[in-house]
Amino acid sequence: MSEARTVETSARMDLRRLPGLHRLYADYLYEFSRAGSFYPAGPPFALPALEQRARERQYPAGRRTALSRVLSRQNQGFDSGIETQNQIDLLSHSDTVAIVAGQQIGLFGGPLFTVYKAIAAIRLAAELRRRGRAAVAVFWMATQDHDAQEISLASLLDGDDEIVRAQLPLPSAEALPVGKLVCDESIASVLSLARRGLSPELAQQLENFYRPGETLARAFARLLASWLRPWGLILLDPLDPALAELARPVYHSVIHHNPDLTAALAQRNAELEQAGYPPQVRLAAGSSLLFWEHDTQRRHLRRENGHWFWHEQALGQQQLLDHLESQPEFFSASALLRPLVQDFLLPNIAQITGPAETAYLAQSQALYSVLGEKLRIPPPLPWPRPSLTLTDAKSRRLLDRYQLTLSDLFSAPAETLLARGQISPALTTALRQLQESVREPLTALERELQGFDSTLLDPARAAGEKIQHQVGQLTGKIERSIARRTGDLQRQARHLANWLAPENQLQERFLCSAALPQLFGPEIWAQLAQGLDLFQPDHQILHL
Numbered sequence: 001m002s003e004a005r006t007v008e009t010s011a012r013m014d015l016r017r018l019p020g021l022h023r024l025y026a027d028y029l030y031e032f033s034r035a036g037s038f039y040p041a042g043p044p045f046a047l048p049a050l051e052q053r054a055r056e057r058q059y060p061a062g063r064r065t066a067l068s069r070v071l072s073r074q075n076q077g078f079d080s081g082i083e084t085q086n087q088i089d090l091l092s093h094s095d096t097v098a099i100v101a102g103q104q105i106g107l108f109g110g111p112l113f114t115v116y117k118a119i120a121a122i123r124l125a126a127e128l129r130r131r132g133r134a135a136v137a138v139f140w141m142a143t144q145d146h147d148a149q150e151i152s153l154a155s156l157l158d159g160d161d162e163i164v165r166a167q168l169p170l171p172s173a174e175a176l177p178v179g180k181l182v183c184d185e186s187i188a189s190v191l192s193l194a195r196r197g198l199s200p201e202l203a204q205q206l207e208n209f210y211r212p213g214e215t216l217a218r219a220f221a222r223l224l225a226s227w228l229r230p231w232g233l234i235l236l237d238p239l240d241p242a243l244a245e246l247a248r249p250v251y252h253s254v255i256h257h258n259p260d261l262t263a264a265l266a267q268r269n270a271e272l273e274q275a276g277y278p279p280q281v282r283l284a285a286g287s288s289l290l291f292w293e294h295d296t297q298r299r300h301l302r303r304e305n306g307h308w309f310w311h312e313q314a315l316g317q318q319q320l321l322d323h324l325e326s327q328p329e330f331f332s333a334s335a336l337l338r339p340l341v342q343d344f345l346l347p348n349i350a351q352i353t354g355p356a357e358t359a360y361l362a363q364s365q366a367l368y369s370v371l372g373e374k375l376r377i378p379p380p381l382p383w384p385r386p387s388l389t390l391t392d393a394k395s396r397r398l399l400d401r402y403q404l405t406l407s408d409l410f411s412a413p414a415e416t417l418l419a420r421g422q423i424s425p426a427l428t429t430a431l432r433q434l435q436e437s438v439r440e441p442l443t444a445l446e447r448e449l450q451g452f453d454s455t456l457l458d459p460a461r462a463a464g465e466k467i468q469h470q471v472g473q474l475t476g477k478i479e480r481s482i483a484r485r486t487g488d489l490q491r492q493a494r495h496l497a498n499w500l501a502p503e504n505q506l507q508e509r510f511l512c513s514a515a516l517p518q519l520f521g522p523e524i525w526a527q528l529a530q531g532l533d534l535f536q537p538d539h540q541i542l543h544l
Contacts, residue, residue, distance in 0.1 A: 012538035013407055015387060018506070024277040024362060025355040029384060029537035038272070038362040041381040045535045047127070050350055050381055054097045054133040058376060059347035061094060063246060067345060068092040070242045071138075071234055078221040083232035087136045091234070091347075095134050099125045100342060100380070101352035102140030104147070105178060105220035107168055108154040108194065108206055109227070109513030116508065117352045117385045118224065119528050122231045124350065124383060127534070135349075138234045139224065140342055143179025143217045144291075144332040146298060151178055151216065154512035155502070156197030157519075161495045163502060166194040176298060177332065179217035179239045183210055194514075202518055227517070227525050236346075243345060244329035250344050251290065251324055251331045253371050255317065258288055258303050260370050265336065268366035280359035281336055289337040289367075292323070293330040300334075339364045343377045351380040358382045386532045387539040389507045392519060395499055396543060398492050406541055409501040414493035506539075520544050 016026050027035040032043040042049040068088055075084050090096050101117035103110055121137035128135035145151075148170035156164045168190050170181055187210050195203045205226070209219045221235050236243075254261060262283065269279040286302035292310055299311050301320070308315040324331055333341045339361060342348060353361065361382050368379040389406055391399070399405070402418055409417070502510040516524045524544070533540060 011405065011541040012536070013405075013541065015537065015539050017407055018410070018539070022280070022355045022359050024272070024280075025358050025384075027277075028358055028382070034275075035277075035362070038275075038277075038365060039382065040365065041379050044382065044384050044537065046381070047131075047535075050124075050128065050383075051131060051133060053349040053378070053381060054128060054135065057097050057347055057349055057378065063345075064092060064094070064347070066242070066246055070240055070246075071236060074237055074240060075225070075235055078218070078225045078235050080225040080233070080235060081229040083230060084225070084234055087232040087234055090134055091136045093134055096347065097128070097133065097135050097349045098138045098346045099128070099135060099350050099352070099383075100138050100140055100346060100348045101385070102142055102342070104142045104145055104151045105217050106151045106154070107166070107190075107216075107512065108210070109220070109223055110151070112508040112511055112513055112516065113354065113385060113387070115224070115227065115513045115516075115525070116388060116528070116532070117354075118228060118233055119231075119525070119532060120352045120383070120385050120534055122228070122233055122529065123532060123534055124352070126231075136234055137231070138236055138346060138348075140236050140238065141179070141217060141221060143237050143239045144177045144338075146177060146291075148178050148181060154194065154514065155510055156194060156512060156515050157498055158196040161491070161498050163498055164193065164197040166190045176296065177239060177293070179215065179237060181216050183212055183214050183216065183219065185212050187212060198514065198518055202514060206514065227513075227522075230526070231529060238332075238341070238345075239329070241329040244331065247341050247345055248324060248328040248331075249375060250333075250337075250341050250371070251328065252321065253374060254289055254337065255320060255324070257370060257374075261289060261367055262287065262303075264366040264370050265363060268363055272362060277359075277362070279363055280356060281334075281363060287334070289334045291332045291334065292320075293332070294323075298332070335360055336364050337367060339380065340367055340371060340375075340377055343380055344375055348380050349378075350383045352385045353382040354385050358384065383534075384537060386534060387506070387508065388528075388532070389500055389539065389541050390516070390520070391500065391541060391543050395496055398496050404496075406500060406539075409496060410504060414497035414501075415490065418489050418493050418496075 015021055015029065024035055024038070028039065029044060032039075036043065041053070068091055071088050071091070072085065075088065091098065099121045101121040103114040103117055106114060109115060118137070118139050121139065125135040125137040152168045152170045154166045156166065158164050168183070169186055170178075191203065191207055191210065194206065198206070206223070209222045209226075211219075217237055217239070221237065225233070225235060238244075238247075265283055269283065272279050284300075286304040286309070288301045288303045288308070290301045291298055292301050294310060297311075301315075302309040308317060308320050339351065342351075351357065351361070361379070365379055368377060372378065398418075402420075404417055500507055520527070527544060531542060
């Protein structure tokens with residue numbers, strides 16, 4: 001492994017400045033006293049609490065042996081490498097705990113934050129080991145999910161900073177878990193399109209993994225393993241029948257205690273609503289928290305009036321338990337139940353979470369309260385994932401030249417922001433003087449109308465607002481005129497917008513993971529493994 005230079009954190013941005021942030025996640029990060037009752041495991045970034053959980057975590061020896069055997073077999077198939085096997089050997093020890101991250105198996109590595117989660121788990125496990133606690137990092141591949149469209153798109157940038165969208169045609173129905181979907185011949189055209197945004201070496205690497213006949217799960221796993229091999233990340237595919245066998249007691253308890261679980265969830269949702277937090281998942285009528293795959297169709301199991309249903313087919317509870325006994329691999333958990341399955345299978349003490357997962361865990365606490373003691377599953381500590389934007393040399397020069405920040409790029413089109421910097425001082429002064437020359441007479445007019453006829457105040461104010469609006473429109477026309485005349489400005493704006501805030505989204509959510517080694521080279525993962533700050537809530541802007 002080549003030595004990585006240290007990245008520089010140039011700035012931070014309060015995540016609450018971004019639109020659409022879940023209020024519960026914002027309070028968990030910045031105002032824990034408001035949200036703390038929904039997270040009994042403790043506040044974010046609480047390393048002493050994490051160490052305490054590591055000391056107290058109990059996990060059965062027989063399950064640990066079986067788990068280690070499955071993970072060793074899986075990771076050999078993913079070509080994860082010798083360091084991963086060393087970590088699995090460490091996991092087989094009686095006092096070893098796990099730090100878990102997970103995400104959907106997105107095309108070409110999924111969005112950037114997928115790898116950020118994995119690196120955060122690696123870093124946090126290493127920090128615990130440095131403090132004398134045996135810990136490993138595990139990445140839970142969400143192969144049991146059914147949203148194929150969510151994982152089918154990968155966005156890159158080509159040499160002209162234009163967005164390249166490579167999308168694999170996948171079925172939209174809930175027929176099968178995404179981990180069972182197989183690349184067909186259409187992957188060749190998808191890779192051909194992606195080459196516009198890839199070096200020949202990186203394109204060849206993706207072609208080695210994404211081949212006709214290969215499952216999306218294995219392609220994703222082999223790609224992630226190739227990037228993070230030096231750090232021994234343990235990959236886990238929950239579709240493995242051997243893991244389903246290990247998880248069977250969870251599903252058995254869910255079937256037996258379903259009324260208690262749904263009642264506890266309904267109460268928790270009401271508590272969240274009362275606190276001003278809309279639940280991330282609203283329970284549908286008859287929700288059982290379970291999926292069952294039958295006749296090549298994966299559907300929710302429903303429980304209504306004491307009876308079980310799969311689609312329109314009625315099932316007796318004993319009949320359902322018999323299916324679970326004979327074929328546990330056909331059962332899977334909903335988003336709210338998945339943390340309990342994960343924490344039953346693994347000696348987990350913390351989960352690397354984004355906004356949605358943190359909100360899920362506030363609801364899932366109700367399930368831990370019912371099943372946690374029966375199955376000896378303690379709830380995990382949610383550890384917020386690092387949120388990052390990476391800047392290259394060109395974008396840094398542009399930000400400095402035009403005196404812009406990342407948040408500016410979310411406030412107005414990049415062309416407009418750069419054009420403002422091109423307006424001459426004389427023109428800027430003239431526009432400002434025009435605005436000021438209008439403002440003072442309007443204020444005087446309102447003062448006179450107050451004593452003359454107050455009913456004319458509203459029309460006067462409306463006229464004033466219209467004049468100010470027209471001055472603003474004139475300013476905008478000047479900015480757009482500058483942008484049209486300047487080809488360099490358009491290219492600069494395209495680079496800033498599409499790299500740092502593509503389609504007004506955070507870089508980490510829009511660009512796929514393959515975009516980073518394309519721009520920064522294969523050493524990027526080592527740089528991030530050294531440079532991520534795991535112990536603060538803000539969005540980090542990193543210079544590379």
